[in-house]
Amino acid sequence: MENWDGNEGTSAFHMPEWMIQFADQKQEFNKRPTKIGRRSLSRSISQSSTDSYSSAASYTDSSDDETSPRDKQQKNSKGSSDFCVKNIKQAEFGRREIEIAEQEMPALMALRKRAQGEKPLAGAKIVGCTHITAQTAVLMETLGALGAQCRWAACNIYSTLNEVAAALAESGFPVFAWKGESEDDFWWCIDRCVNVEGWQPNMILDDGGDLTHWIYKKYPNMFKKIKGIVEESVTGVHRLYQLSKAGKLCVPAMNVNDSVTKQKFDNLYCCRESILDGLKRTTDMMFGGKQVVVCGYGEVGKGCCAALKAMGSIVYVTEIDPICALQACMDGFRLVKLNEVIRQVDIVITCTGNKNVVTREHLDRMKNSCIVCNMGHSNTEIDVASLRTPELTWERVRSQVDHVIWPDGKRIVLLAEGRLLNLSCSTVPTFVLSITATTQALALIELYNAPEGRYKQDVYLLPKKMDEYVASLHLPTFDAHLTELTDEQAKYLGLNKNGPFKPNYYRY
Amino acid sequence: MENWDGNEGTSAFHMPEWMIQFADQKQEFNKRPTKIGRRSLSRSISQSSTDSYSSAASYTDSSDDETSPRDKQQKNSKGSSDFCVKNIKQAEFGRREIEIAEQEMPALMALRKRAQGEKPLAGAKIVGCTHITAQTAVLMETLGALGAQCRWAACNIYSTLNEVAAALAESGFPVFAWKGESEDDFWWCIDRCVNVEGWQPNMILDDGGDLTHWIYKKYPNMFKKIKGIVEESVTGVHRLYQLSKAGKLCVPAMNVNDSVTKQKFDNLYCCRESILDGLKRTTDMMFGGKQVVVCGYGEVGKGCCAALKAMGSIVYVTEIDPICALQACMDGFRLVKLNEVIRQVDIVITCTGNKNVVTREHLDRMKNSCIVCNMGHSNTEIDVASLRTPELTWERVRSQVDHVIWPDGKRIVLLAEGRLLNLSCSTVPTFVLSITATTQALALIELYNAPEGRYKQDVYLLPKKMDEYVASLHLPTFDAHLTELTDEQAKYLGLNKNGPFKPNYYRY
Amino acid sequence: MENWDGNEGTSAFHMPEWMIQFADQKQEFNKRPTKIGRRSLSRSISQSSTDSYSSAASYTDSSDDETSPRDKQQKNSKGSSDFCVKNIKQAEFGRREIEIAEQEMPALMALRKRAQGEKPLAGAKIVGCTHITAQTAVLMETLGALGAQCRWAACNIYSTLNEVAAALAESGFPVFAWKGESEDDFWWCIDRCVNVEGWQPNMILDDGGDLTHWIYKKYPNMFKKIKGIVEESVTGVHRLYQLSKAGKLCVPAMNVNDSVTKQKFDNLYCCRESILDGLKRTTDMMFGGKQVVVCGYGEVGKGCCAALKAMGSIVYVTEIDPICALQACMDGFRLVKLNEVIRQVDIVITCTGNKNVVTREHLDRMKNSCIVCNMGHSNTEIDVASLRTPELTWERVRSQVDHVIWPDGKRIVLLAEGRLLNLSCSTVPTFVLSITATTQALALIELYNAPEGRYKQDVYLLPKKMDEYVASLHLPTFDAHLTELTDEQAKYLGLNKNGPFKPNYYRY
């Protein structure tokens, strides 16, 4: 990853081929004037950080104790000290958070129940690197109930909920994570997860690819015992495909990011709600009658457009892909080039995954009070760096909201400095996290139990039947009643009564 | 196909393995009391008939002439008699229809223009078997302009527009088709297309698989020269996959049915409109406040649900697939079993592709005046046969609308006798047909020009880039302006500026 | 009314002041070349004709008998000949139609049931002039069950269903109406209703104002015994207000047209559905992605816009009233002047009630294949007369659809020659007619039973409580369950538990 490789003086790592793509991002990034320290800065260009960082506040004040957790001696009530968290005494509060989350993650709880008879992960030694939240805790404790041993680090230096980490440590999970790690802490924590006497992981659960990368670089021999990698993020998956293409992937990997439930929920349905939430919380604007241009009509763009149209906005769409463009047309949106409408719109939203979609030239032409924000991924879509020039004045009007003021007095309203609006300025419902966590658990089970030869050294999508199983576990939330095929119908359709129900190329 | 094989006494054909699945359908069907003659009856269980039969009326009266076209001697104005149509004198009227269709099929017209320089189908000898309509004529004449020679038969004994067939014959196309063919005529026409002295097809364009089947049975050696098959229908594609599975497919085949443009347009968008149209034309009902249950939440079901919800109906959904079920929930529909709501709903719509989704038991429990119709495929979804019992009275109240009356006076309103509502009772916009026809043309070009070895003896989806090209040709209709990637952006995304823009598993 | 007064040579009538407004309409109209005969022509500018003419076909062929009903001697089975219909023998077929309509008019049937104990119209002698349809028959027979005597004529020379008229005559109602009356027949029929020995009406139910006008002109003394007028149409109501303003209204009149149930149902909800229906039946167009301009954002415009937006059209709105304009903005429609979008739109729909909203200049600038239609009222909104010029070619492509072709080949698609699309090209659901008919019945009951002095010689809206009652009678159709106020709540709100629930100025 760019951040730990870029510091060439202090690092022994070479940048692998699959990292070159991200290099230019970093270059730009480093030019940006900022008050944030270098280390945290370099972390923040980790894709996994920006992709999944939740704005949920930590519930207790962690500023009261300036000692680094690495320098503390802590033990849980059973006497174990195989963990490193901010403050083990916060465990009780964290436990309550976990219990609340359990109520809203019925699918994982259902998996636990089924695990009372069989332990599909018996013998599994899972090393994980994800955000450490109450929802992750429910996942980890579910993996434990299914028979696995787990060691865990955080995939983001900011996102750890210290109380939850404490609760996990208290109940015996070796967790190495706290809110506000330095970059050095970050890698130290990961290393503590994998570099253990008498314990070698045989499964990897990763979010962003940092853990995977660390093992590749430092302990490549570990892969001999590893049965597979489960990866959740866009970035991590991208890296796995590049490894695979280059012939360097040495274990099977499961691409959880592109499972249908994750795509439709995290993207389409979740963005349908979070675009409204993010805009309201930051600007208190009224949607009715506003002119909006949405750049990109993938799942994220579709969600944003649907919500804004429903609230009475007039929505324009830009696209590069003619198929998505045709969908936008049929869904009732005018397909334009950004230049055609940039002078008239009240809001610009990027949802492309691309870079420099909104350029300084566009920003120069926007009308006074135009709101600009990013729902895509990472922080590249709006050329925010181009606004860091002397003739423009920045005014922070509230948290996550800057006014950038032109010499003639024109202001644009920039949200979250161009980072992801929904992660910075709105929250992610537990229900969505539950779907992803359940998918991760099933992917681990599948890879761990797959007979020799079912999966090769390649990147796989979750078998459709498992996708369907994840979905079925979430239906009771809606009091939804599934119909079963009769024997006659199953025969007629040439389907097994229990699925899978669709060919692999089915689009939903 | 089941219909011509079932008449064992009069046919030399054996039923191949890949037809067995359909046999039970036919058994049931034959038990059904009906006044329709045997021949037309047996035709009507052809999947391709019911899948694509358009209700569009023939514009001139064809009943004035009882002579079979096979017994007539007709010549076009250039002296050719290599065709067989109802009446060559109707050519002028048909030409006007074709000209009107050309206006609404800009993509094919654009292909023609590009063909002025190059002839990508030069040397192609295409034998086709599709509905013979003005839109098909535009396709055929485009194939001609691209360099191909064509011979054509109808895939349905009812759907031929005689005037259009005449116009095609007049301009030199060997067409063998008329409205109201007998079963014997049907096969005779197909045979006249392929069994010609001094001409052997090297490409097949099929809709339903009858032409392909005929060549398999009668002229298997022809496949030595055939470069590929392009198939449009669900049924035809199903058969090709079964042939492939059985190792009997001896040329590459292109599955046009599952291309994204066709799926989304023919199914999602088109059904969104045609469900309303079909219900209004047959029943003049008001949608507002009506309770509706839609069985199946695939693309067709999604389209029906969206339209009815938008018109103020209260919509319930049934599903067997938990993923589609979860989508229904997130889209705001209560997911139920049919039994739970069958007593209270005003309308029942099937969109499953399955059989006996609505059983006699369901029909018995529906409330008075409940409307029952099928938007799925074929005529199996509603167990209409179960209503052909002595205690129930059938009353034909208008074309395509029957009241079935229970002894206690309860009536249900059955539309199109359970056949496809949108094909029987509404019309298909030319724009949708244009997308399919363009896709067919591009699939032919691709298969014909593919270098040796690109395609094996298997069933393929259209390369994504071609799907994208079809879409791009239809954007001008909406005055839609596509954005182009900059070089820098293309490099960042790792994409070619001209596409394809998405991985193969992308769901749109 | 303008049409029968204009023929000064053949008519004894003077045009009253309140007709002057319509005169210019007629002037234009008469200039228009047409093949339709003069009489029917002059009838067709009757507002009531165009406002309410249903396209529903007559079910039996009435062309078999060329004898004028006025020249026939007919008796019903009880020996009465106090009626004049096409053919009394069609009564049985008409009776079946009435029975079907009864099933869908539960509110009137509920009124009948309540009438078994009391007869609120006992002694009422109602003369009516409305469309003669199955739904009207249910109304008339309900009035009869409530104690009234009725005599009835048609308000439109085309809209009478002969079978229904026969059924009414057979069951004893003096009905004077048939499909295809001449203008002379029209007035003869009205006169036969009012000019009877030994019978004088004391209530008037009118639709369009022709009956009221006739009595004003010919039998002004009748008003001494008349307790009130119930009028349904925009035009008739307009005339009543003008009479009132001029101090010439000599009995109370009830404006049924502006009751909230009628406004919202006939206009908002009904148009929401009929715009789609009318466009589909005439053009088979696809709505998705089409650009549409809707002129006028009243209830009709709101209904049209909502439906088209829901089907994926891109909708622009024009308005003269800033309040409606602001609503359009908040509902997500761009508010434009017609000129701004006329070159780009695919469909132009007028919903204004105004004249010359679409001018020849607009028509000249529309793009090829643009569809033009009117959902407002009357036939004045599109300046169709301006298209009747030598340089333009008219081509009738199907019923109600004309192509008007410019010298350069551009075609516009004109629907229903600019008359009301929903009445000409779609059907009106019985449910909507039921609401209007129930409102008429209650208005008659109210006026007939009102204590002396409650109503003066003015035009009134239906008392809110009656509007509410009409609504409540239609809730069972939707299996809708109303909540009742507790005593405590009623006291808190200062309301009677049975309504009325809203102040008179409430807007719904």
Added chain:
Amino acid sequence: MENWDGNEGTSAFHMPEWMIQFADQKQEFNKRPTKIGRRSLSRSISQSSTDSYSSAASYTDSSDDETSPRDKQQKNSKGSSDFCVKNIKQAEFGRREIEIAEQEMPALMALRKRAQGEKPLAGAKIVGCTHITAQTAVLMETLGALGAQCRWAACNIYSTLNEVAAALAESGFPVFAWKGESEDDFWWCIDRCVNVEGWQPNMILDDGGDLTHWIYKKYPNMFKKIKGIVEESVTGVHRLYQLSKAGKLCVPAMNVNDSVTKQKFDNLYCCRESILDGLKRTTDMMFGGKQVVVCGYGEVGKGCCAALKAMGSIVYVTEIDPICALQACMDGFRLVKLNEVIRQVDIVITCTGNKNVVTREHLDRMKNSCIVCNMGHSNTEIDVASLRTPELTWERVRSQVDHVIWPDGKRIVLLAEGRLLNLSCSTVPTFVLSITATTQALALIELYNAPEGRYKQDVYLLPKKMDEYVASLHLPTFDAHLTELTDEQAKYLGLNKNGPFKPNYYRY
């Protein structure tokens, strides 16, 4: 007002007849256990407080200074001390807030421009009692620009923005208001506005009726010079109608609350957005698939239902009024009694204006985690008092969110303790406030300039033409272009080209 009359021991006031209705509310309220002090408590039952209290935070810390403003000696930079605010030094910050608000209140700014030539309020002496916010400041300064002298107090003891009050005082407005007034302060401030030597108000602008009441009680003679009252709130209007009914209203009053722009914007459109905002900010819930019951289908209920349906919730409606009920049906909502769905819904929202719509019995039957909130008015709709019983545990989980826990562990999530969700937990867009403020300004102009006799001692709605004018001033925000009638069209419609465009009973 009920609260200051109830404390009979400490108050000289008698409760007038028109306050009796509210008395029982207060009784209940006083029984409620609470930690809030008595005075603030009694204030909170002021209708105007709960109707319009904005949650917008004060931008500077006002807790730093415990001295009562009444005890301070403050002067503005011009030497005036005719005001009483928290801290005159905060004026600069407040000025910036006002300037930002000016940008979003173009209608008032447009009025100011027009006032450069004429001063329609020259000579007006306006005493006002409203929330003191930046938007109010823009209104006040506009009134000043139009020629009026103003004196102002706050209508709510909590809602004053101290910085804005300071800015107004600094620029010369006698303002008497601060955040956190005691009840005594409240009346003292009002009194300081009216009880001035050498200055008598001739216009009243009131929000809630407290100012009006004070003058009625203390200075009835002032009404001799007062030209009229402009009142904005539901409660204030209700009181005026009761005064009028009792023959005690001695000047004309303008009911601004029921103007169409206010009704549709504050209620329909604003609630459409704020229901989502309020629920998200408090609960982070996902809307998709949730079952919701909305009690009441007036403008507020319509807005809530539309938004939730659009976000994928399944919405049920309860109603007492059959007309609104029928609208709910036609809009696609199942109309139920609350009892029918109370066990299954995830959210209960009240929008009735009624009391005890959600009773303890309902609350007992809700399922675990059900969310309960109020969008109607006041705090009476949910019987919150019934939850203050020993067997239930209250847990404050975040600001405005309480978990109420049953003995069996069931929790319901109560928002804002049953007070208005949108005012407590979301914000009101400036655009909406702009419409109301403009309407108030025009109402003042109209009453002040009306010729003798136009308005009697009664309550009036704003003349339609002024409503239209308010709307027209807000169209430029949307770049909306109004169409003008031609002379011919105006004549045809019998309208003035400049409006008003609709009859008074028009419903929009």
